[in-house]
Amino acid sequence: AFKLQRKCIVIDAPSLLGRYRDQAAENILKLFKQIAADPDKPVLVINEINAFTDDHTSEHSDTKHTAMQLWTLVDKHSKDPDFLLIGTTNITKKMPHQLQSRFEGKTFFIENSFVDARLRAISFYMKKLHINTDGSCTDEFLKIFIEKLDVFSTRGLEALVNRAHLCSIIQNNSSRTTAISKENFEQAYQELIEERIQFWDFSEQ
Numbered sequence: 001a002f003k004l005q006r007k008c009i010v011i012d013a014p015s016l017l018g019r020y021r022d023q024a025a026e027n028i029l030k031l032f033k034q035i036a037a038d039p040d041k042p043v044l045v046i047n048e049i050n051a052f053t054d055d056h057t058s059e060h061s062d063t064k065h066t067a068m069q070l071w072t073l074v075d076k077h078s079k080d081p082d083f084l085l086i087g088t089t090n091i092t093k094k095m096p097h098q099l100q101s102r103f104e105g106k107t108f109f110i111e112n113s114f115v116d117a118r119l120r121a122i123s124f125y126m127k128k129l130h131i132n133t134d135g136s137c138t139d140e141f142l143k144i145f146i147e148k149l150d151v152f153s154t155r156g157l158e159a160l161v162n163r164a165h166l167c168s169i170i171q172n173n174s175s176r177t178t179a180i181s182k183e184n185f186e187q188a189y190q191e192l193i194e195e196r197i198q199f200w201d202f203s204e205q
Helices: 021-038 065-077 097-103 115-128 139-147 154-172 182-192
Strands: 008-012 042-047 085-087
Touching: 008 154, 021 042, 021 065, 042 097, 065 115, 115 139, 115 182
Parallel strands: 008 042, 042 085
Antiparallel strands: none
16 A cells, blocks of 8 residues: 555454344445545455355355355456455455455465564563463473464464463463463463464365
8 A cells, every 4th residue: 555655444354244134245345335436546454354254154154145245346346456455364264265266366475473573472462461471481481382383373372372361260260360371371372273273275276
């Protein structure tokens, strides 16, 4: 957007999800109409775009209609040289082929944070929760632990801290716990890894 000297509108996809049937699809339509009608032709960035398509194969899920609305609108505006859409995501849960194929060849993988950046991120999220590490989290442990977090995005690191904090609360049977142990970090890491988060993978199309 800066390069094109155009303003940028950033939308978090979950904020458009509605409470009633097809509300999200209607919200997406309104958003695209707003962008198309804007004389400044702003760049549209949709964060966590996978929120529009998770569980899209379920007959009981509203995302089936939401996903169809999204790729229909992408097709409609694809021939407009002034319409620029950027979708970001950390994960996909069986992202529909119809949508994946529309971004094929136009995707960019951004490497996750380096070790120092990961450590700063974890420290930041711990400060937000007003918690610290206990004596079991030695410098040696943290160095080895941080190095294996290369599969975690910044959002993933936040989830890790939140999960470790929850583990500490359960372990100590107190919501006032202010310290996370080595055991808490390891348990949180294992639980998140076992959830088998699926990243973008066009090879399975």
